[in-house]
Structure formats: structure tokens, C-alpha cells
Amino acid sequence: MTIHERRDLAATDAILQVEDVTKTYGAVQALRGVTLSIRRGAIHGLLGENGAGKSTLVGIISGQRTPSSGRITMDGRVLDHVDVKSMEEAGVFLVTQEPMIIDNMTAAENLMLGIWPARRGFVDWKALRADAARMLAGSGIDAGALAGRLDAVARRKLNILRAMFSGGKVIILDEPTAALTVADRKLLFDFMRRLKSEGVTFIFISHYNDEILEICDAVSVLRDGNLAGGSDDVAAMSSEQLTELVLGRGLKLFQRQRRDHAGKAPAVALRELRGQHLALPALDIAPGEIVGFTGLPGAGAKELARAIFGLYPARGRITLNGTERDLPGSPRAAFDAGIAYLSDDRRRDGAVGQMSIGQNIAMSSLPARMRMGFIDRAAEAAVVARYFGAMDVKAPGPEYAVDTLSGGNQQKVCLGRVLATDPRLLIVDEPTRGIDVGVKQDVLRIIDELSSRGVSVIIVSTDTDELVRAVDRVCVFENGAIKETLTGDNITVERLRASVQA
Numbered sequence: 001m002t003i004h005e006r007r008d009l010a011a012t013d014a015i016l017q018v019e020d021v022t023k024t025y026g027a028v029q030a031l032r033g034v035t036l037s038i039r040r041g042a043i044h045g046l047l048g049e050n051g052a053g054k055s056t057l058v059g060i061i062s063g064q065r066t067p068s069s070g071r072i073t074m075d076g077r078v079l080d081h082v083d084v085k086s087m088e089e090a091g092v093f094l095v096t097q098e099p100m101i102i103d104n105m106t107a108a109e110n111l112m113l114g115i116w117p118a119r120r121g122f123v124d125w126k127a128l129r130a131d132a133a134r135m136l137a138g139s140g141i142d143a144g145a146l147a148g149r150l151d152a153v154a155r156r157k158l159n160i161l162r163a164m165f166s167g168g169k170v171i172i173l174d175e176p177t178a179a180l181t182v183a184d185r186k187l188l189f190d191f192m193r194r195l196k197s198e199g200v201t202f203i204f205i206s207h208y209n210d211e212i213l214e215i216c217d218a219v220s221v222l223r224d225g226n227l228a229g230g231s232d233d234v235a236a237m238s239s240e241q242l243t244e245l246v247l248g249r250g251l252k253l254f255q256r257q258r259r260d261h262a263g264k265a266p267a268v269a270l271r272e273l274r275g276q277h278l279a280l281p282a283l284d285i286a287p288g289e290i291v292g293f294t295g296l297p298g299a300g301a302k303e304l305a306r307a308i309f310g311l312y313p314a315r316g317r318i319t320l321n322g323t324e325r326d327l328p329g330s331p332r333a334a335f336d337a338g339i340a341y342l343s344d345d346r347r348r349d350g351a352v353g354q355m356s357i358g359q360n361i362a363m364s365s366l367p368a369r370m371r372m373g374f375i376d377r378a379a380e381a382a383v384v385a386r387y388f389g390a391m392d393v394k395a396p397g398p399e400y401a402v403d404t405l406s407g408g409n410q411q412k413v414c415l416g417r418v419l420a421t422d423p424r425l426l427i428v429d430e431p432t433r434g435i436d437v438g439v440k441q442d443v444l445r446i447i448d449e450l451s452s453r454g455v456s457v458i459i460v461s462t463d464t465d466e467l468v469r470a471v472d473r474v475c476v477f478e479n480g481a482i483k484e485t486l487t488g489d490n491i492t493v494e495r496l497r498a499s500v501q502a
């Protein structure tokens with residue numbers, strides 16, 4: 001067992017070394033003297049709470065951000081004045097969650113895109129195109145296929161291949177499995193293992209212990225800008241040990257006391273719902289019940305949730321608080337009926353960056369605090385304080401701009417904003433994606449508390465562990481309909497996986 005303050009690897013072993021790197025943003029010290037080595041040909045995991053400094057560190061390694069002090073050595077060469085260009089020339093590439101792909105170009109042309117701007121003078125396009133085709137052939141992607149038609153895994157593969165095609169030796173993947181199904185994740189991991197066997201080194205950011213344990217050879221854990229520890233032998237580590245390194249303490253995983261709602265009068269009743277690829281004769285949800293919606297992409301789980309909030313074209317009837325009406329035609333109508341919704345598309349429905357954390361939290365619930373045209377400031381301050389605290393947002397105070405928060409912390413703000421509206425029916429889509437393991441428990445706990453006050457909740461999730469811990473009932477979707485419903489002790493990771501994949 002080797003949890004240790006990282007010792008220096010022999011220089012020949014290390015392809016990349018980070019030495020005593022610090023980074024300050026105004027008053028915030030994001031990195032406090034981090035030293036670590038990345039072994040050549042390894043998949044090196046990077047783990048840590050939201051705001052621990054992971055994005056800042058890989059931003060510095062890839063030249064996107066400038067360190068306040070410290071140095072980076074690649075292949076034994078110290079790189080001064082690192083910028084993106086010099087790091088890419090040295091062979092370090094950052095592949096972000098947002099695929100930089102041009103949809104109306106072919107897969108091969110997208111690979112070549114990495115080289116285009118870099119090379120001057122004579123370029124043998126024919127040879128280059130042949131090289132691109134060869135590289136794609138091994139990955140199962142048709143070189144001539146329009147990139148816009150590729151599925152999620154192929155797009156992620158394409159990004160990784162482009163980095164390699166441009167000379168990438170160290171490829172940094174920032175949460176590459178977000179929004180992938182279990183099967184797609186496996187395909188991506190197989191692909192990474194293959195590239196690793198060809199000598200590629202990966203730095204892999206994830207919030208999921210099981211992913212780190214499955215794919216990584218080594219791991220480094222950041223906590224509050226410090227290196228909390230790590231291991232060169234991930235195989236010898238347990239999930240609990242990883243969590244303890246991340247949090248600096250053990251973690252009690254949340255588990256809802258599942259309730260049986262059979263026989264209760266429903267708080268929400270859906271009838272004869274029909275939309276494109278969606279058909280639901282009836283679904284009742286009891287007051288205080290938490291229902292999980294899951295399934296493969298396009299199976300109907302997400303679509304139904306969006307239809308209830310007026311975001312997906314569908315017809316049908318909904319009874320809420322004893323009033324029957326047509327399905328809301330718009331989010332505004334849904335909101336007025338007491339429905340709140342958090343989308344998984346943080347980019348579109350995300351926080352407003354220039355506004356403060358507090359303003360973001362208070363924004364959606366504003367109408368409820370208007371008294372004859374005046375905003376009840378005391379009530380607003382109470383709501384902000386409550387959710388700023390409950391979500392454990394990592395910032396000096398709620399007056400700070402959302403822009404300055406890490407990705408995971410921005411997401412907590414979005415969730416706080418939705419919870420603050422005090423809905424009758426709360427719909428959350430992938431509520432803990434991108435959120436660290438500690439806060440994940442808090443989020444599930446907050447939703448649980450809300451339900452005990454009588455709020456009905458729908459959690460759309462592909463995270464089976466989350467469903468097992470948080471819901472009373474799971475509806476598994478297929479072809480736009482509910483294929484199977486699991487309740488009580490039947491809600492297990494194994495049964496859910498089997499049902500979704502079957």
C-alpha cells in the first residue's frame with residue numbers, strides 16, 4: 001500500500017514534472033506549491049473536491065494559465081514562459097469537455113485541423129490525409145464520415161486522436177466521461193488503454209473513484225490547492241482510501257430511507273401524455289416521493305422530464321395540487337404551476353457569470369418575495385445565506401462573482417437557485433454530475449429533506465449509484481415508454497444496469 005507524499009520519480013521515468021507550482025487569483029490561492037511527476041506511458045488520475053485546483057493545475061500544465069511561481073519540466077527540458085503553443089510543441093494537449101469539432105468537415109479533416117495552423121510552407125496534404133485515415137482506421141471511425149454525424153464516444157475519440165496527430169505525447173482529459181453511458185465509457189476506456197500501449201501518457205480528471213480505480217495506474221489528489229497525497233500503484237488502493245485523501249476525512253455515504261407510497265393520493269398525476277418518441281398512459285407521484293428516471297440516451301427519461309416542464313413538445317394532462325390542466329406549454333407556465341427544473345445543460349441554463357453568487361441563488365425565486373413591487377430584502381438575504389451555506393459553495397462570500405468559481409461550484413449555485421424556488425414538484429437532471437463525492441452526499445441529503453416536507457421529486461440520472469442511494473422508485477425508459485419500474489429492495493446497481501442495457 002503506497003499512500004505517500006509523492007517521492008520524486010527517477011528522471012528517466014517521468015515524462016512531465018511539476019515543481020513547486022503556485023497560483024493566486026487575487027486573494028484566492030488556488031495552488032500552494034504543488035510538486036508531482038507523471039510517469040511516461042501511464043494514465044495518471046487527478047482527483048479532488050470542487051475548487052481543489054485541478055483545472056488550474058492542468059491549465060498551467062497545458063500552458064493556458066500562467067503559474068505565479070514554480071516550473072514545469074517536459075522530457076527533461078525546463079519550459080520557461082509556458083504558453084499553449086510552447087506546450088503543444090513540447091507534446092502536451094488539453095482535451096476539454098467541449099469537443100472542438102467542426103461538424104461539416106469529415107473526421108479526417110478534423111484530425112488535420114490540429115496541424116493546419118501550425119505548419120507553414122510546403123505541406124504534403126495527400127500524405128497527411130493518408131496518415132489521418134490510417135490513424136482513424138484503428139479507432140473504428142470512418143475517415144470520410146461527417147463529424148456532425150458522429151456519436152458522443154466517436155467525438156471524444158476524435159479529440160484525443162487530433163491531439164495525438166498533432167504530436168501529443170501527454171494528453172489531458174478533463175472529465176471525459178461526463179454524459180457518456182456505461183457502455184460508451186467502456187469503449188472510451190478500451191480506446192485509452194490501446195493508446196497507452198502505444199506509448200501515450202494521459203492525465204485524467206474525474207470525480208468518480210470507480211473510474212480512477214478502473215483506468216488509472218497512478219493518482220494524485222489535490223485538496224485546497226495542496227497535494228494531499230497520491231499513489232503510483234492505484235491497484236493497491238480502495239475507494240474509501242481515495243475518498244479519505246480527497247476530503248481529508250472519512251465519508252458517510254448518504255442513503256435514503258426508502259418510503260413506500262403505495263395507496264397515497266398522488267400529488268402529481270400525468271395522463272395520456274404523447275410527444276415525439278414519447279408515450280405515457282399514466283404516471284402518479286405521491287407527495288414526498290422521489291422517483292428516478294433512467295435509460296439510454298433518447299429512451300425517454302430526459303424527454304419526459306423536459307415535457308413536464310414545457311421544454312419538449314408533448315400533449316397530455318397533468319394534475320398538480322388537485323388542479324387538472326394541460327401539460328405546461330412553456331417553462332414559465334410550468335414554473336407558475338409550482339414546477340422547478342434543473343437541466344443537465346449547465347452551459348445553456350447555467351449561472352450568469354458576471355452576477356454574484358447571491359444574485360444567482362435569489363434570481364428564480366424573486367417573484368415569491370415581491371411585495372407590492374418591492375423586493376423583501378431580508379427574505380432574500382435569508383434564502384441566499386441558507387443555500388450558500390447548504391451547498392457549501394467554495395467562495396469567500398455570496399457577493400463574489402460566479403465567474404470566479406470552479407465548475408463544480410457553479411453547478412452548486414444553479415442547484416441552490418432551483419431549490420430556493422420552493423417548488424411542489426422538483427425535477428433535476430443529473431443533479432450531481434461534476435460535483436465531488438462529499439458535496440454529492442449533501443445534495444442528495446438536501447433533496448431528501450425537501451421531500452420530507454412533501455415536495456415530489458423526479459431525478460433524471462444515469463448514475464446508478466445515485467439512484468440506489470436517493471430514490472423510492474425508478475422508472476427505466478425504453479423507446480419513449482416506461483419499460484420497467486423498480487421499487488424497494490429491487491433498486492440495486494446490478495438490476496438497474498441489467499434493465500438499462502437489456
Ligand SMILES: Nc1ncnc2c1ncn2[C@@H]1O[C@H](COP(=O)(O)OP(=O)(O)OP(=O)(O)O)[C@@H](O)[C@H]1O
Binds near residue numbers: 405
Ligand atoms: N479566474 C479566476 N478568478 C478567481 N478565482 C478563480 C479563477 N479560476 C479559479 N479560481 C479559484 O481557484 C480555485 C481552484 O479552482 P479550479 O477551477 O482549479 O478547481 P477544480 O479543482 O478544477 O474544481 P471543479 O472540480 O469544481 O472543476 C477555486 O477556489 C476557484 O474559485
